Amino acid sequence: MANLALIDVGGTTIKFALWDGTAHKLTKQGMVATPKSLNAYYAALTKIVRTYQLSDQIVGVGMSTPGAVNKATGIIEGASALPYIHNFEIQSALEMRFGLPVIMENEINCAALAELGSGSAEGLQNVLYLAIDSDVGGAVIIDGHIQHGSHLFSGEFGAMLMVDGHPLSEVGTITYLTQQYNQQAHAELTGTEIFALARQDNSLAHQVTTAFYQHLAQAIYNLQYCFDPEAIILGGGLEKIDFLVPHIEIERRKLLTQVQLAPFETPLLASQYQDDANLMGALVDFQQCYPQKML
Numbered sequence: 001m002a003n004l005a006l007i008d009v010g011g012t013t014i015k016f017a018l019w020d021g022t023a024h025k026l027t028k029q030g031m032v033a034t035p036k037s038l039n040a041y042y043a044a045l046t047k048i049v050r051t052y053q054l055s056d057q058i059v060g061v062g063m064s065t066p067g068a069v070n071k072a073t074g075i076i077e078g079a080s081a082l083p084y085i086h087n088f089e090i091q092s093a094l095e096m097r098f099g100l101p102v103i104m105e106n107e108i109n110c111a112a113l114a115e116l117g118s119g120s121a122e123g124l125q126n127v128l129y130l131a132i133d134s135d136v137g138g139a140v141i142i143d144g145h146i147q148h149g150s151h152l153f154s155g156e157f158g159a160m161l162m163v164d165g166h167p168l169s170e171v172g173t174i175t176y177l178t179q180q181y182n183q184q185a186h187a188e189l190t191g192t193e194i195f196a197l198a199r200q201d202n203s204l205a206h207q208v209t210t211a212f213y214q215h216l217a218q219a220i221y222n223l224q225y226c227f228d229p230e231a232i233i234l235g236g237g238l239e240k241i242d243f244l245v246p247h248i249e250i251e252r253r254k255l256l257t258q259v260q261l262a263p264f265e266t267p268l269l270a271s272q273y274q275d276d277a278n279l280m281g282a283l284v285d286f287q288q289c290y291p292q293k294m295l
Helices: 038-056 090-098 107-118 174-185 191-199 203-227 241-258 277-289
Strands: 003-009 013-020 025-033 058-065 068-070 075-077 102-106 127-132 136-142 231-236 268-270
Touching (some): 003 038, 003 277, 038 090, 058 090, 058 277, 102 107, 102 277, 107 127, 107 231, 127 203, 174 203, 191 203
Parallel strands (some): 003 058, 058 102, 231 268
Antiparallel strands (some): 127 136
């Protein structure tokens, strides 16, 4: 398999790595601060790619990026912490600078593709990915490929309204959980500390964490019946996402008992990848777009 440069653009840092096609692993990894201007951005990315070009004979560049990537036009639509990357043909501009094919995909979509390629969803074709962080995002994978939607909004699960009228992106986050607890307890605890108190049978901590699980369970219940996927993957910025799964399962089973519909439970799985998720997803995206180059 060929070598590939992989780049994960974030709001504060840019991570990069070489995919070693012979060893089948990420190597020569590094990180730089995300530039503040487009020219500096071009310079930083060009330096990364040129280094790999000189030493590793790369066949292209796979990128994970903020924003809504329009795969048909090579334009990053929407908005992000990097306003200078949006609303012009940035993909072709990068290809001209690198002299190589460039593939770009949204960062959450890349995290989902990583799970599909060699993570929790390996071997599956129809999967939903739910990203829990300070916001709630997601991705839809059908027949092994990301579904972007007619307005590039596919997978925006955080926009779903819960029964109390709040969007999931508000009530389904650790940020909201900590706010609810700290306001009522007049404290300044972290989410980790509140979860620990809940395990110690602290009444208020148990109340707010249960509400958090219930909101996520309701969203997952709805998604299960809307898409009927092979699995739903829970990922995002939490250091240990797997501890959420059994608690959400308890609340989902309560819903399944209350509403007697088709008797099945879509598997709910914790994501396997954390730090390298976006890099590995960019690899899968490039492989799907240019399979002949990766031979």
